[in-house]
Amino acid sequence: MKKYVSLLKRTKLFSDLGDDDILSMLNCLNAAVRHYNKGEYVFRQGEYIHDLMILASGRLHIQKEDYWGNLNILNEIRSGEIFGEAYIVPDSGTLMNDVIAAEASTVLFFNVERILTVCPSACPFHTRLLKNMFYTISDKNKSLVQKLSYMSERSTREKLLSYLSDEAKRQNSSSFSISFDRQQLADFLSVDRSAMSNELCKLRDEGMLDFHKNKFTLYEKIR
Amino acid sequence: MKKYVSLLKRTKLFSDLGDDDILSMLNCLNAAVRHYNKGEYVFRQGEYIHDLMILASGRLHIQKEDYWGNLNILNEIRSGEIFGEAYIVPDSGTLMNDVIAAEASTVLFFNVERILTVCPSACPFHTRLLKNMFYTISDKNKSLVQKLSYMSERSTREKLLSYLSDEAKRQNSSSFSISFDRQQLADFLSVDRSAMSNELCKLRDEGMLDFHKNKFTLYEKIR
DNA sequence: TCTTTTCCGTTGGAAAAACAACAGACTTGT
DNA sequence: ACAAGTCTGTTGTTTTTCCAACGGAAAAGA
Numbered sequence: 001m002k003k004y005v006s007l008l009k010r011t012k013l014f015s016d017l018g019d020d021d022i023l024s025m026l027n028c029l030n031a032a033v034r035h036y037n038k039g040e041y042v043f044r045q046g047e048y049i050h051d052l053m054i055l056a057s058g059r060l061h062i063q064k065e066d067y068w069g070n071l072n073i074l075n076e077i078r079s080g081e082i083f084g085e086a087y088i089v090p091d092s093g094t095l096m097n098d099v100i101a102a103e104a105s106t107v108l109f110f111n112v113e114r115i116l117t118v119c120p121s122a123c124p125f126h127t128r129l130l131k132n133m134f135y136t137i138s139d140k141n142k143s144l145v146q147k148l149s150y151m152s153e154r155s156t157r158e159k160l161l162s163y164l165s166d167e168a169k170r171q172n173s174s175s176f177s178i179s180f181d182r183q184q185l186a187d188f189l190s191v192d193r194s195a196m197s198n199e200l201c202k203l204r205d206e207g208m209l210d211f212h213k214n215k216f217t218l219y220e221k222i223r
Numbered sequence: 224m225k226k227y228v229s230l231l232k233r234t235k236l237f238s239d240l241g242d243d244d245i246l247s248m249l250n251c252l253n254a255a256v257r258h259y260n261k262g263e264y265v266f267r268q269g270e271y272i273h274d275l276m277i278l279a280s281g282r283l284h285i286q287k288e289d290y291w292g293n294l295n296i297l298n299e300i301r302s303g304e305i306f307g308e309a310y311i312v313p314d315s316g317t318l319m320n321d322v323i324a325a326e327a328s329t330v331l332f333f334n335v336e337r338i339l340t341v342c343p344s345a346c347p348f349h350t351r352l353l354k355n356m357f358y359t360i361s362d363k364n365k366s367l368v369q370k371l372s373y374m375s376e377r378s379t380r381e382k383l384l385s386y387l388s389d390e391a392k393r394q395n396s397s398s399f400s401i402s403f404d405r406q407q408l409a410d411f412l413s414v415d416r417s418a419m420s421n422e423l424c425k426l427r428d429e430g431m432l433d434f435h436k437n438k439f440t441l442y443e444k445i446r
Numbered sequence: 447t448c449t450t451t452t453c454c455g456t457t458g459g460a461a462a463a464a465c466a467a468c469a470g471a472c473t474t475g476t
Numbered sequence: 477a478c479a480a481g482t483c484t485g486t487t488g489t490t491t492t493t494c495c496a497a498c499g500g501a502a503a504a505g506a
Contacts, residue, residue, distance in 0.1 A: 145319070198486075
């Protein structure tokens with residue numbers, strides 16, 4: 001368990017906590033670790049969730065497949081992010097979506113009930129952890145709203161532009177890489193792949209952006 | 224402030240707390256109240272948010288209007304729900320959307336920092352409040368994912384069906400009312416109003432549902 | 447009660463997206 | 477190095493959505 005401490009230190013959930021504090025918390029919180037290969041399911045739709053999970057390394061997709069095989073990627077979980085936070089409420093029912101490893105991933109499982117009930121006064125790090133947990137869930141919330149704003153764009157072009165410009169802002173550069181391949185990006189934005197590919201090329205031909213494989217560059221409007 | 228206690232008792236955030244406890248908390252948390260008329264702005268895009276808000280009564284829309292006047296209703300806040308939870312992280316920037324009263328509404332403002340820092344051991348209700356707050360944000364999160372799943376449907380018809388069937392489930396009846404008028408529903412699902420109206424009538428003609436004004440009834444597939 | 451305004455369904459033409467199919471470039475595995 | 481498989485761009489056709497416009501019904505206001 002020790003080797004995950006350095007990873008966890010960099011996450012929002014455990015920020016501003018010392019190595020020893022984290023380690024003792026991992027024990028106190030009944031933490032478990034599991035590793036997943038690319039393509040492996042972490043959870044399937046219909047399962048019961050009791051824990052709060054944090055992705056120590058790798059990348060996950062929260063996705064949904066309908067009766068006709070249409071895939072929708074509802075959200076992407078990146079290293080250091082939490083997931084399952086929507087199911088920490090008791091009796092919140094079964095999982096609505098699949099969770100699948102988009103690449104080799106390591107997941108830590110925590111017993112949430114313990115964070116909320118055990119030793120509120122006893123351990124001095126507890127207050128810090130609670131605060132971090134709020135901020136983390138709050139952040140998650142914000143990213144969900146952000147995704148909602150991509151999805152509420154009416155056209156494929158505008159979905160692309162809002163997603164790409166947000167990604168540029170997030171990575172703090174007009175030149176950046178994304179983790180999706182074309183099909184995944186289309187599933188993420190809920191559009192047709194070929195139509196999206198077409199639209200991307202139009203945007204390139206109009207001089208608004210450029211791309212090679214997964215590396216995109218956005219240009220200013222006036223050049 | 225006393226008259227809001229009975230309202231707050233029914234919310235998830237203050238459930239399982241006594242009247243006196245709630246009242247003393249309202250003071251401790253620096254709670255403020257404001258009333259809004261229908262159509263009035265609660266917040267505008269670009270403002271800074273410091274508090275966590277709970278809607279004591281009424282109905283709010285979180286919405287966004289683009290340069291061309293296209294309106295998108297990102298979310299609807301119902302009585303007893305919280306909002307602004309995405310901005311409780313320090314330095315989380317300015318509000319991305321407008322918040323507007325869809326009907327006459329009463330909003331309570333809380334200082335979040337106090338909930339997280341003040342008297343973790345001193346007051347016995349604090350643990351309960353923290354737990355409730357987690358559950359509330361978690362619930363909010365779930366409803367965001369739910370909305371994402373409507374939005375990720377490819378066609379107007381499927382957006383309608385997924386929204387309406389969820390609403391039937393939520394209200395626990397195949398016959399139910401919605402709070403949106405047609406234009407608002409279209410803005411909520413990010414589709415064109417007339418096309419949506421058209422699709423609704425097709426669904427009615429096919430015998431899948433019926434409606435009069437805002438009252439909908441869904442039918443079984445086999446009758 | 448009468449007028450004005452809003453809401454809703456309907457229609458037809460324009461625009462966009464979905465779909466299917468294919469070919470070349472690139473990867474992967476043997 | 478070769479074969480098999482995957483990923484991406486491209487094209488043409490079909491389907492769906494968007495948009496603008498209109499009229500009737502219902503609601504609001506004078």
